[in-house]
Amino acid sequence: MTTLPEFIPPSTEVPENCPTVAVEDDRTGLSVETLRRAWADHLFYLQGKWPEIATQNDLYMALAYVVRDRMLQRWLNTSRLYRHPQARIVCYLSAEFLLGPHLGNNLISLGIEDEVREAVKQSGLDFDALMAQEEEPGLGNGGLGRLAACYMDSLASLEIPAIGYGIRYEFGIFDQQIQDGWQVEVTDKWLQFGYPWEMARPEYSVEVCFGGRTESYTDTEGRYRVRWVPHQVVQGIPYDTPIMGYEVNTVNTLRLWKAEAVESFNFQSFNVGDYYGAVGEKVMSENLTKVLYPNDEPIQGKQLRLEQQYFFVSCALQDMIRLHLLSGRTLETFHERFTAQLNDTHPAVSVAELMRLLVDVHNLDWEVAWEVTRRTFAYTNHTLLPEALEKWPLDLFGQSLPRHLQIIFEINHRFMDQVRIQYMGNEEKMARLSLIDEGGERYIRMANLACVGSHAINGVAALHTKLLKQTVLKDFYELYPEKFSNKTNGVTPRRWIVLSNPRLTKLLKDTIGSDWIKHLDKLKQLEGHVQNPSFCQHWRDIKRAIKVDLTNYIYSTQGIQVDPDSLFDIQVKRIHEYKRQHLNVLHIITLYDRIRHDPNLDIVPRTFIFGGKAAPGYFVAKRIIKLITSVAAVVNNDPAVRDRIKVVFMPDYNVTNSQRIYPAADLSEQISTAGKEASGTGNMKFSLNGALTIGTLDGANVEIRDAVGPENFFLFGLTAPEVEETKAQGYNPWDYYSQNPELKEVIDLINAGVFSQGDRELFKPLVDSLVYHDPYLLLADYQSYVDCQARVSETYRDRDVWTRMSITNTARMGYFSSDRAIQEYCDEIWNVQPVAVEMKPYVQANAMLSV
Numbered sequence: 001m002t003t004l005p006e007f008i009p010p011s012t013e014v015p016e017n018c019p020t021v022a023v024e025d026d027r028t029g030l031s032v033e034t035l036r037r038a039w040a041d042h043l044f045y046l047q048g049k050w051p052e053i054a055t056q057n058d059l060y061m062a063l064a065y066v067v068r069d070r071m072l073q074r075w076l077n078t079s080r081l082y083r084h085p086q087a088r089i090v091c092y093l094s095a096e097f098l099l100g101p102h103l104g105n106n107l108i109s110l111g112i113e114d115e116v117r118e119a120v121k122q123s124g125l126d127f128d129a130l131m132a133q134e135e136e137p138g139l140g141n142g143g144l145g146r147l148a149a150c151y152m153d154s155l156a157s158l159e160i161p162a163i164g165y166g167i168r169y170e171f172g173i174f175d176q177q178i179q180d181g182w183q184v185e186v187t188d189k190w191l192q193f194g195y196p197w198e199m200a201r202p203e204y205s206v207e208v209c210f211g212g213r214t215e216s217y218t219d220t221e222g223r224y225r226v227r228w229v230p231h232q233v234v235q236g237i238p239y240d241t242p243i244m245g246y247e248v249n250t251v252n253t254l255r256l257w258k259a260e261a262v263e264s265f266n267f268q269s270f271n272v273g274d275y276y277g278a279v280g281e282k283v284m285s286e287n288l289t290k291v292l293y294p295n296d297e298p299i300q301g302k303q304l305r306l307e308q309q310y311f312f313v314s315c316a317l318q319d320m321i322r323l324h325l326l327s328g329r330t331l332e333t334f335h336e337r338f339t340a341q342l343n344d345t346h347p348a349v350s351v352a353e354l355m356r357l358l359v360d361v362h363n364l365d366w367e368v369a370w371e372v373t374r375r376t377f378a379y380t381n382h383t384l385l386p387e388a389l390e391k392w393p394l395d396l397f398g399q400s401l402p403r404h405l406q407i408i409f410e411i412n413h414r415f416m417d418q419v420r421i422q423y424m425g426n427e428e429k430m431a432r433l434s435l436i437d438e439g440g441e442r443y444i445r446m447a448n449l450a451c452v453g454s455h456a457i458n459g460v461a462a463l464h465t466k467l468l469k470q471t472v473l474k475d476f477y478e479l480y481p482e483k484f485s486n487k488t489n490g491v492t493p494r495r496w497i498v499l500s501n502p503r504l505t506k507l508l509k510d511t512i513g514s515d516w517i518k519h520l521d522k523l524k525q526l527e528g529h530v531q532n533p534s535f536c537q538h539w540r541d542i543k544r545a546i547k548v549d550l551t552n553y554i555y556s557t558q559g560i561q562v563d564p565d566s567l568f569d570i571q572v573k574r575i576h577e578y579k580r581q582h583l584n585v586l587h588i589i590t591l592y593d594r595i596r597h598d599p600n601l602d603i604v605p606r607t608f609i610f611g612g613k614a615a616p617g618y619f620v621a622k623r624i625i626k627l628i629t630s631v632a633a634v635v636n637n638d639p640a641v642r643d644r645i646k647v648v649f650m651p652d653y654n655v656t657n658s659q660r661i662y663p664a665a666d667l668s669e670q671i672s673t674a675g676k677e678a679s680g681t682g683n684m685k686f687s688l689n690g691a692l693t694i695g696t697l698d699g700a701n702v703e704i705r706d707a708v709g710p711e712n713f714f715l716f717g718l719t720a721p722e723v724e725e726t727k728a729q730g731y732n733p734w735d736y737y738s739q740n741p742e743l744k745e746v747i748d749l750i751n752a753g754v755f756s757q758g759d760r761e762l763f764k765p766l767v768d769s770l771v772y773h774d775p776y777l778l779l780a781d782y783q784s785y786v787d788c789q790a791r792v793s794e795t796y797r798d799r800d801v802w803t804r805m806s807i808t809n810t811a812r813m814g815y816f817s818s819d820r821a822i823q824e825y826c827d828e829i830w831n832v833q834p835v836a837v838e839m840k841p842y843v844q845a846n847a848m849l850s851v
Contacts, residue, residue, distance in 0.1 A: 003051075003124045027069045030112055035119040038066045057193045059125065060103075060133035064196035067106050067116070068242070075242045075251035078837045081161045085327040088336070088832045090155060090162040090825075093316055093350060094343035095309060096145030096292075097152070097166045097254060098173075099241075100655030101134040102197045104499050105153075109244040136656050137195070138172030138188045139256070139292065142574040142613075143681055144382060146655070147460075148343055150681070150818040153492040156245030156252045157518065158822055159834035165316035167308060168198075168239050168256035169292040176613050176652040181629035183614055183622050188292075198256075201238045206318040207262065208234045208311050214403050226360060228403040234285045235260045236315035246494050246518060249837040257315040259288035306349075306392055307400055313350035316340075317357055331362050335375035339830040342454065344382045345390040345446040351377060351453030352404040352411070360403070366410075378456035378829050380487070381447065382678050384467055385578070391443035394436070408435055408444060415452050422479070432475045451476045451483075456829045458487045461679035461700040467720065487825055488703055489679045490818035493520050496685045500659035503542045504689065504810075511535065521814030526807055536803045543666075543690065543806070550664040554609075554648055560636060562607045562646045567796050570691070571669035572611035572653050572661055575621040578676040581610060582624050582766065583778045584669055585631055587789055589746045589755075591645055592635050599640050604793040607646045611653030611661065623766055625649065630755040630762075658682075663689045666802075667714075667792060670695035671785065673776040675720030677701075684816040690806040692795075694788055696781070700816070708812045712805045716788035717781040726780060733774035736782065743782050747771065 024034040026041055042062035043049055049058045081087045107113040120127040139145060148164065155162040174185035211231030219225045241254040261282040288304070288311055320338050321331065329337065342348055351373060358369035383389065398405040412435040423429050435452065437443040451457055451473065457480070459465030465486035469477040477484050498505050498517060508516060511529060516522040529535040547564040554560055571584050588608055595601050610628050614621030632647035650657060668686030670677075670693050677699035687693060687704055694714040695701040705713040718726060737744055747767060749755070756762040770778055796802050814820075826832050 003122070028073065030070070030115055032115055032119045032122065035066060035112075035115060036123060038069065039063055039119065039123070042066055056129065056133050060130045061194055061196050063116070063120070063130060064103055064134070067103060067110070067112075068196060070110055070112070071106065071242050071244055071251050073839065074244070074249045074837060075253070077249065077840060078161070078251045079253065081835055081837065082163070082323055083326055085329055085337075087161050087835060088830075089323075089338050090160055090830055090832055091316065091320060091338055091340040092148060092151060092155070092162060092164045092343065093313060093340055093347035094145070094148040094164065094166050095312065095346035096140030096343075097148045097164060097256070098140030098142070098145030098655060099137055099149045099254075100146075100495065100659075101131070101136045102241075103134050104131055105495055106244050108494055108498050109157075109246045111247060135190045135193065135195075136654060137190045138175075138654060139166065139169055141173055141293065141615075144344060147489055147681055147818075150490065150492045150495075151822055152243045152252065152254060153245075153494060154490075154818040154822040156243050156250045157248060157492075157494070158819060158826070159245060159248050159250045159836055160252075160822070160826060160832055161250075161835055162252045163320075164243070164252070164254040165312060165319070166254070166256050167289055167292075167312045168258040169289055170258075170286075171291045173292050173613065173654075174616070178625070178629060178649060178651045181626050181633065183625050185616050198239045198241045201240055201255075204238050204319060204322070206236045206315050208236050208259075208314045210234065210307060210310075210400055212402065214406060226403065226406065228356075228360065232284070233262050234288060234311065235262045236311065236318075238315070238319065249839050250835075251837075255316075255319065257289065257312050259285050259311060261285040302392075303396055303400060306397065309346050310349050310353065310401060310404075313347045314353050316347075317350060317354050321357060321362075331358060331364060332368060332372065334358075335372050338376060339832065340377050341825070341830075342377055342379045342450055344380060345450055348379070348390070348446040348450040348453075349401070349404065351449050352401075352407045355407050355411070356403055359407075370411075370414075373453055375455050377450075377454040378458070379450040379454040380458055380460065381464075381468055381473065382460060384464065384472060384676060384678060386472055389472065390446040391437060392446065394442045394444065397444055405444075408449065411449070411452065412436055419479070429475055433479065447473070448476075451480070455483065456485065457483045458485050458829065459678065460487060460489045461703060462486050462488060463675075463697070463702045463720065464678045464699060467675060485828060487821055487829075488700060488816070489681050489684070490816050490821035491681050491684045491688065492818045493517055493688065495659075496662065496688055501546070501663040501689055503545060504663065507538060507542060516814075518819065519814075520817035520819065523811050523814050526811035530804050530807045530811070536800065536807070539690070539807055540799065540803050543664075546663045550660055553660060554650070558648065558650075560646065560648055561643075562648065563605055563643060566605035566607045566646070567666050567793070568609060568664055569606050569667045569669065569792075570609045570611075570661060570665040570686070571671070572609070572650075572658065573680075573682050575612045575614040575618075575624055577620055577624075578776050579672045580776060580778055581612070582627060582770075583671055583781065583785060584608070584610075585624075585627055586743070586746055586778070586782060587786055588631055588635065588645065588647060589749060590742060590786055592631075592638075592641065593742070593745060593749065595641055595644065603644055604796050605644045606793075607648065609648045609650060609661065609665075611650040611657065613653060620766065620769070623763065627750070627755070627763055627766060634755050658685075662686055662691070665689065665691035666796070666806075667691060668693045668695075670698070670701050671717070671781075672696060672698050673781075674698040674718055674723050676776065684813065687809045688813045688816070690810045692792075692802070692805055692809060694785075694792060704813075704816070707815055708809050712808050712812075714788050714792055716784040718777065718784075723777060726777065731774070731777065731780065733771055733777075733779040736779035737771050740779075740783060742786075743779065 024031055026038040039062055042065040046065055047058040047062050107116055117127045152164050172188040172190055175188050177184045177186055209230030212229045215227045217225055236257045237260055238255045238257055243252045243254050324334055324337050354373045355369055358364040419430055419433050435445055435448045437445055459468045512525040551562050551564045554562055573579055614625055628649050635645050635647050662685045665686050668691040670683045674696045679700045696717040697719050750763050751767050753760045
């Protein structure tokens, strides 16, 4: 039963001879009793409920407000830094921020988790149930958005003044359901029951223009000028979310923008009976931030995606200019105050937008504006796939952003003049460097714009950066070698160990203290305990307890009973052909086929766990999910298997679910084709929690293997140079299929309909792609992968060896902290220093009197 303290409105009468009693403020106090009292207060005044009728969501919301109160003083003090003329501020521009739930993370950062747990317990409620009530905002597709969230955490924890700018999508990445083995997309209604962590700031709204035409004219000083006459004007409303640093007073701001109509209701239309027309402008404007990244196959989707990107960067840059001018400085020094990181090409249009704002709106000369722009921006590239480098058709771009098209043409004209001098007569190189792709339909190359308009360009893993220089950005590296550097990704240990793995956190604190939470390299001290039998047993006991938790969750949600003592072999990430989930499936079918031939086969029991979402329009990826679930339906129910193999697809893989999965993994599947994955961060989260990796030399796998040692990493497959060489020699997957009897039998089982109830057509597209095309070389890597998996099984049989390898993986993961990555950005790209935020006493009455 809920036993929150009864809320009694304060009396204005003070009894005579009343003794003075020191009472904590309900907004800032940290004692258990004060927290309970504040909780009751918020339930009554903000949720409008008594405990007897409060829903679970009411209780969660009230508790969240209690925690937010304790962040507000720090948040406001940090925000004051943004106005200080000497403060240099990092602005992280990203179309995606995959934050995950806030409550647990904020409790850890504030250091009050134990007190809040006790307050909830004394109230007769279940703390974990309240935590589970929180709806996470799905404002990203995957790794890109999760990386942005890790970096915001580290910026705050390192006391770096920073603002994250993005889009407040009303509906985020879809919730995934599995029906009859197929992915079904369901609307993500993260705002449906309220979101206590954000604050609307309509007073800082800005206007963003679209469409229309441009007009040239001469101003009063005789200078050539251009005026943009837009077809549509949209209002951008900022919503601020506090991002709390760990055990510091810094609370940075994530400012997400919502689109609204400048005028929500047209009375003229209403008065003549056009009721839809009266609100049409509102509907059209708000569609802009309605949903995360529409399927970009139809032209309408492409246009909306472009307009989303322009909308948020225009809002962000106008906001930054406002803050800069408030500090009393001129825009010629804008780059001294702000450094803006472009998280992939999605915000690349900001190069043209900042030029427009400086030249057209604030009257700077082109040369001055270009110098400011170039020195403001830095660009992070996240892909080696040429098809993933954004390009916009000129007609589409000009229709939405006519002035920006002119500006990009002017940037390109001046850039080509420079290139022509350096590469006189080399027309092919000039064509590749141009911001405009002239081959067939003309396109704007957003990566080229980002490279030209930034002072720094970085990849996100050592191999990725090396390949960038050799492939997709080779020409820019040859032109601007000084711009390029590597910044290997990292993950925050606060969420990915402290929050998601409390059992392991306690063991680490008891063994080596807690400094590792902010200095992850101190995990190295664990190596001194790797030969300690008692410590190793404790490590194993923790891992098994976590696996039991996941076992219970799988059974309660899917009805599949798995063995917690089996090897948990896990692959969770976006479903994509290059990530090769279907190579994993071929191995599962190989084991299944061996059991069919020898029912008494002695194999190490395994539970294969998959998770991930396929893009709604990605036909092959959705069929891979169907293959996984179809194989699971056969393998899990075949008596001959005798539970030695279980296959589970966990629906709706997101931050919440990933916090259950990473700590439970024994084996981390990082099996992408070498040379295709930029970095990966899931690989880091797995290793940090003691999982061993089976992987190719791709992305950050290379550096993880170097860090943990080759003897603690299961390596297989072709290297990136071998992949290119194999393709250059005329790769024919049919040769591998026809010459490897076991591989042939596995593929033939799929083809024969064994996993599709006799339907030979269901998986024919997948099989045909593998046997006749195989662009990601699954068949070439198959035997190496299967042989490596045999080594995994043999190692797992020796639990002492496996445990020592697991501990060593965690101990040597210090380099892969997002704190280290952000420090490198600060030192080598942004040139920013930490600024400590002081907790000045705040007295409400005095503050109001001084306004």
